[in-house]
Amino acid sequence: xxxxxxxxxxxxxxxxxxxxxxxxxxxxxxxxxxxxxxxxxxxxxxxxxxxxxxxxxxxxxxxxxxxxxxxxxxxxxxxxxxxxxxxxxxxxxxxxxxxxxxxxxxxxxxxxxxxxxxxxxxxxxxxxxxxxxxxxxxxxxxxxxxxxxxxxxxxxxxxxxxxxxxxxxxxxxxxxxxxxxxxxxxxxxxxxxxxxxxxxxxxxxxxxxxxxxxxxxxxxxxxxxxxxxxxxxxxxxxxxxxxxxxxxxxxxxxxxxxxxxxxxxxxxxxxxxxxxxxxxxxxxxxxxxxxxxxxxxxxxxxxxxxxxxxxxxxxxxxxxxxxxxxxxxxxxxxxxxxxxxxxxxxxxxxxxxxxxxxxxxxxxxxxxxxxxxxxxxxxxxxxxxxxxxxxxxxxxxxxxxxxxxxxxxxxxxxxxxxxxxxxxxxxxxxxxxxxxxxxxxxxxxxxxxxxxxxxxx
Numbered sequence: 001x002x003x004x005x006x007x008x009x010x011x012x013x014x015x016x017x018x019x020x021x022x023x024x025x026x027x028x029x030x031x032x033x034x035x036x037x038x039x040x041x042x043x044x045x046x047x048x049x050x051x052x053x054x055x056x057x058x059x060x061x062x063x064x065x066x067x068x069x070x071x072x073x074x075x076x077x078x079x080x081x082x083x084x085x086x087x088x089x090x091x092x093x094x095x096x097x098x099x100x101x102x103x104x105x106x107x108x109x110x111x112x113x114x115x116x117x118x119x120x121x122x123x124x125x126x127x128x129x130x131x132x133x134x135x136x137x138x139x140x141x142x143x144x145x146x147x148x149x150x151x152x153x154x155x156x157x158x159x160x161x162x163x164x165x166x167x168x169x170x171x172x173x174x175x176x177x178x179x180x181x182x183x184x185x186x187x188x189x190x191x192x193x194x195x196x197x198x199x200x201x202x203x204x205x206x207x208x209x210x211x212x213x214x215x216x217x218x219x220x221x222x223x224x225x226x227x228x229x230x231x232x233x234x235x236x237x238x239x240x241x242x243x244x245x246x247x248x249x250x251x252x253x254x255x256x257x258x259x260x261x262x263x264x265x266x267x268x269x270x271x272x273x274x275x276x277x278x279x280x281x282x283x284x285x286x287x288x289x290x291x292x293x294x295x296x297x298x299x300x301x302x303x304x305x306x307x308x309x310x311x312x313x314x315x316x317x318x319x320x321x322x323x324x325x326x327x328x329x330x331x332x333x334x335x336x337x338x339x340x341x342x343x344x345x346x347x348x349x350x351x352x353x354x355x356x357x358x359x360x361x362x363x364x365x366x367x368x369x370x371x372x373x374x375x376x377x378x379x380x381x382x383x384x385x386x387x388x389x390x391x392x393x394x395x396x397x398x399x400x401x402x403x404x405x406x407x408x409x410x411x412x413x414x415x416x417x418x419x420x421x422x423x424x425x426x427x428x429x430x431x432x433x434x435x436x437x438x439x440x441x442x443x444x445x446x447x448x449x450x451x452x453x454x455x456x457x
Contacts, residue, residue, distance in 0.1 A: 104207050
């Protein structure tokens with residue numbers, strides 16, 4: 001079978017495509033690629049999925065047998081913890097065994113660069129080209145173990161104002177979604193006056209038979225728990241903890257677009273971090289308005305954090321992220337970090353000493369309202385790509401009665417209207433799925449545009 005890396009690593013169904021044999025083929029190809037680039041040291045981390053520990057040890061054995069110095073995590077760890085360790089322990093690259101937010105049937109192989117972020121496309125391509133071309137080396141298991149999570153926790157604590165959480169007693173609910181963030185927020189806040197209430201906090205390779213993805217439809221328990229315990233916020237992290245979902249004190253899910261805007265303001269206004277901002281084409285118009293008012297340079301990229309990370313490596317970037325709940329910070333590493341994102345939202349709430357709902361109202365008052373919806377439609381064959389092709393060729397002047405100010409072809413087709421509202425059509429490159437993203441100043445208009453888009457199918 002052909003093994004191909006997607007937007008962030010190779011992912012496949014365990015015991016079907018993701019077998020020890022195929023995994024070790026990938027590891028051997030990666031080892032040869034890194035050796036060709038004069039690499040000598042590798043760090044391996046893994047999540048809470050079925051057989052992740054054993055898969056990680058198999059990868060470590062291949063690298064060890066190829067003459068590399070290998071460090072393996074003592075326990076399951078978050079993806080940002082692995083990425084941070086690669087940078088701080090001066091490894092040449094890292095491997096994270098995880099399928100991130102995919103369901104329990106999957107596992108995966110992520111490659112992290114020396115800088116502590118996603119491997120560049122040329123590295124991925126070189127690894128892919130080598131898969132299955134050489135015999136797999138095994139037999140040596142002389143690696144070291146390191147507590148990657150503890151190093152990571154200490155780093156995150158250093159970013160926060162030391163006394164910000166010692167002003168009054170509060171509660172926060174943390175939904176680890178049975179993944180790698182289990183117990184970590186409690187550890188981060190153990191010396192504060194904040195009580196951490198944990199749900200889905202035991203490690204389960206089945207993830208409670210839910211997708212470990214912190215989107216609204218998966219967070220009904222978190223929403224109810226926040227209200228029941230009178231907590232100031234709910235924080236959820238995905239399986240490998242590089243994404244975040246936020247629930248306000250009233251039990252309502254906060255759109256990932258609003259979370260992006262809140263974090264951006266907190267970073268540049270309150271924490272005074274200097275640098276550019278990076279957003280993907282599917283991210284809120286609030287970002288453009290904030291950057292314009294604050295005089296900050298804004299880069300726009302196709303969808304995918306690898307594009308954000310690429311600019312973070314080349315430019316001085318204060319903050320970057322995407323609409324899927326993955327946010328990166330220039331003072332940290334060029335990597336999405338769900339736990340740090342949640343911690344910074346908590347810091348912001350304490351700094352303003354206001355409920356999150358009121359902070360969001362103030363955001364809307366200053367920069368305008370924004371309501372966002374996304375829907376992924378499973379279609380037959382190439383319906384999605386054909387629709388996008390047609391929209392590109394027709395270049396309509398209006399959509400749903402609204403005049404189109406601009407058509408952006410960065411990634412799919414994006415119609416931008418005169419009031420900054422927009423709708424984006426993107427076809428998946430790996431499955432027959434059409435993704436539709438909409439943002440307008442009102443819930444009603446957002447729902448209307450989404451329905452009009454679906455009517456095109």
